[in-house]
Amino acid sequence: MRILVVEDEPKTLHAIQQGLEENLYEVDIAYDGLIARQLAMRNNYSLIITDIIMPGLNGFVLSRELRQSGIQTPILMLTALGETEDKVNGFDSGADQYLVKPFQFVELLARVRSLTKRGSSTLMTHQTLKFEGLEMNLDTKVVTRDEQVIELTAREFTLLEYMMRNQGRVLSKVQLAENVWDIGFDTGTNFVEVYINYLRKKIDKNFDTKLIHTVFGMGYVLKKE
Amino acid sequence: MRILVVEDEPKTLHAIQQGLEENLYEVDIAYDGLIARQLAMRNNYSLIITDIIMPGLNGFVLSRELRQSGIQTPILMLTALGETEDKVNGFDSGADQYLVKPFQFVELLARVRSLTKRGSSTLMTHQTLKFEGLEMNLDTKVVTRDEQVIELTAREFTLLEYMMRNQGRVLSKVQLAENVWDIGFDTGTNFVEVYINYLRKKIDKNFDTKLIHTVFGMGYVLKKE
């Protein structure tokens, strides 16, 4: 099982290489996109792991060119948080999966395993949560409402994700504190309210139908009207 | 098994009450220190859980007065992060344990169980890490070097704790990132270095012997000289 890793940051590159080798994969490395392309065209890799921002040839272009050359090798693209615009573009380039940095190595391994399994390689597993025009891509961390990209911070994302997974259910503040903040219970401050407020500004403010509703004395719900 | 809970914040109070009752404890409550004192003197509680900042009579005074009246009931004191000075005082007041807010309810339960066990009630289980005049109290989160109190942020505390637990061992940046930040590996930024720098300013700067050492190309160690 041979994997090509493309990454210009030497330490990251070697960390990935070492980790993969410890897990008994054969690893080739490339510091830039041009060399990566040559290698990928010549060899028969089971998987290509590539960064987006690189000298020579960026991950998107690399990905696209390989696909155009008829190379079907699964591609796992590494992206940094905050490169949101880029991410959206990325999906057209033929990458099979995304992984947002920073990540746990086990997470990378899991993706590698799933992508190198025969048959599942063409499965584009973009796990998303959807609700009334609101869409969360859990792989790329991109959130949109009616195609419009919404920038969320990490905490806001986690909060919205929890509400999406429990859409229609009234969630108490204690429940939210426990599941989003990992905080036992009421600290005396109103941080949940504050964050609900943040979310509303980003998700509901510029739209006619509001999705986040207050249930007085009970908590909050994500629902249509 | 009867417990007295003293807390002026109604929601927190009721959360604790409810949680304890669900776990089959009998619970009395008090909104302020004066009432708490009366109750505590009259009844024979297995445990008193009290906040520090309260109207009427604060947790320290309450604790001290009860002890002076010969009441030996174990006391679990709830404190908010950042009340460091107070915490140090607290130990003289006769409280048996501290719990820093915010906390998980299971943690509270664990303390309650341990304090209500006969025999262990007088056990002051102040778990501390020590190394060359440096002392970390894991219950109160108070850090001192040569008796001098050092204020650390949550992240700094976690980092120092990890280094204390691995004193003498060289810890790579990847290792620190994994264990302190829960980040898989190198993100390309130098946050570990920055935090080592923060720690050094607080822990080593004003002292002759330095405890944090750099091992070039390897990482950092906590050791004497």
Next chain:
DNA sequence: CTTCAACTACTAAGATTCTCATAGTTTTAA
């Protein structure tokens, strides 16, 4: 001994998270 590359220290700025105080809203009860 010098030079270079790799690594680390330090500073500063920016983003995020959380707290606090105040204003507004809803419910309850007189």
Next chain:
DNA sequence: TTAAAACTATGAGAATCTTAGTAGTTGAAG
């Protein structure tokens, strides 16, 4: 119906966390 109590919204600010850039250090190679 009105007042009080309980609950929620919101703005502002402080603390913390993170990134980025530059300066400084170390070790290795010539």
